[in-house]
Amino acid sequence: MTILAIALFVGTYALILMEKYVHRTVAALLGACAVMVVGLLSPEQAWGSIDFNTIFLLFGMMNIVNVLSRSGFFDLVARHAMVFTRGEPVRVLWTFSVLTAVFSAFLDNVTTVLFMAPVVVTVVTRLGLKPIPYLIAVILASNTGGTATLVGDPPNIIIGSVAGKGFGDFLTNVAPYAVVATVVGIALMHLLMRWRGHLNAEGSAHRLQQILSDNTPVKTNPKLMKQALGVFGLTLVLFMVGHPIGLEAGLVALTTSTFLLLIADLSPVELFEQVEWATLLFFMGLFIVVGALEHVGVFEQVATALTNTIDGNIGLGILLVGFSSAIISGFVDNIPFTISMASVLRELEGTLGPAMDPLWWALSLGACLGGNLTLIGASANIVVSDIAAREGHPLSFGRFMKYATPIALVTTTLALGLYYLVFMLTGAGQ
Template structure:
């Protein structure tokens, strides 16, 4: 590990490393995002921007454990044939209509993401969607992106739906019902408008055009789905999955992180199922996990050198009243969350708001909700803006449908801009017009 000397040098090197890593991720024709993130993260350690111990602390272990645990549980369910059954059932219910498939999956994903974490929901939904669209000769990627966008919108509604909300609830002292009352109604309206936006975009691009025109051929595809499954393994997988979800709801009472619960229940399932561990673990998205590992360290460099703290205090210094706070903090949080992982920024900004509340001449509660809306909805801006995006991209790439960085940006940017404007507009209306 090299020593760079002064804190100022480390400060600027951390920024250069982040910009360089992000540039490599964008230039995906020349660099794969996984080695790019790992190189950036380990270079930060090598140059002394962060110590090995600080790098380890920068990794969000709760997120990593959650991903590994849920990937193992989903892997067992795939092995049992559960997703094949769901795909065949969904195909029959929608009768192969692309618009019905889109609306069914995005709505279901948004609802599930509000009561599970959105990473779990994406892990659950994407394999089904890929199977369905492939059978109908549709392009899976636009549908996967739509589901990811819906998961990030839906996850904004509750305390447990998205990691930034968990941080805000913990530091700000807000309850599950506080999120339901203040954010859920806003997100219902935002989801409707967001769904209309990406449906319109897919419509004009021709992604909702049926590829199988012959009704008889389509009917045969819908009705002739033969599914092989292992009912015993499926029952075990579903029981463990159900218990895991119940424990997620109780994790605050149990004082256990969601990641600890997921990884523990995954180990229980592997012991109970008695399946070949190597076969189960082969389906875990290790490339996605390595990407997160590298990115967490790069972002940890920004956090440890004080970049996030300076940015957060700069924003707090500009805010002179709650209306201005909503207009500044919400969009800024959305932009930052689209570029870097929203967890460290949300944490830094939450502590600033906590201190700011002690001296502010106005009620800062609206600023907490503006931060939540911006941080969660801003995750739809780029493919690395939220954990669910990266996980979905990994699943799609494994099945042979890579999602390009700029393809995601082209789909995510209009949805992000419109949903952030709508959500923050409704928040402003709630507090300063309706007075509730």
């Protein structure tokens, strides 16, 4: 049964990597169905293996973001950002990268790139610039910015749920290193684009002035925007204060988003049509496949091996978990990897107790930042690639790596290295 569970897990992974031929959601659901058909899990056990805290968190945040979008909030932000750039490519790079990082930290990086990437394509093409480097910058910023908080990147959502960590825990233990990685990443992208001649501004200011001479007001719904921003702010506050009193992030997001649907003058049916159901079902399918591995004791065996390797040396564990997570996440989607590794660390926690908390943060930094290594490393990468192709600017695997991989190697090494250094210097490593 152990061999069968591992075989189905590997097969599901292989199908996920073949997304050109099989959609990742279909791959995950096929794996989940196979787990139940062969009898590794009963339907009841499969249902119980789904982490609904993660599902509720994603569903709730998707609804809040959809209402914000309906209010015209993102269009308004994009218009102001375009004005602020004044036709200067350097300003375009930094403005949209910083905006992407900030939005990714408090929404989620997939949602952020869905509205940010088309805006970037529009701006840079009208300025006579090549969109691909700017889109890669958006991808890098979305993954590094999303690393900072519980809700910013799917791996963090998974870690928060499995490890029982709250919004404040990520702000304290992960955000400082994610901010450093974000700033350094944008700066390196700036140097790389300058070296390759993508920041030349000939005629750009004139083109942008022509664009901005159109004074057509952005269509907004002020009442809806105030309601959505108010609920969004309340949600963030409850994320920070709710965990200590037993309010999990998933319950908070589900409750506040439902309240927003109650007070907003919108059709829930229309809003639910905008929910990324494929993403939710992808998570559910993976939880079932991973649940089969847990059921047959695979994670217990891996946790034992990891415990023996670390032998109580948490500093060694930080380096081992962090860098292995980064490398693996670069070549397989970081979502299924994090689901698997989180289960291993949960087993390890039974042996080491709270002393192993730094390993959760090493996993977060490694899995999130490692997603920048290749085009298939994170969901946001695939989303931007699809948008680029739809806009007539295909983004190849090799071209992405020319820009992203060197930057990802530097930022990931820097973040994990700083975290390890702080851990050792504060006496925790003694």
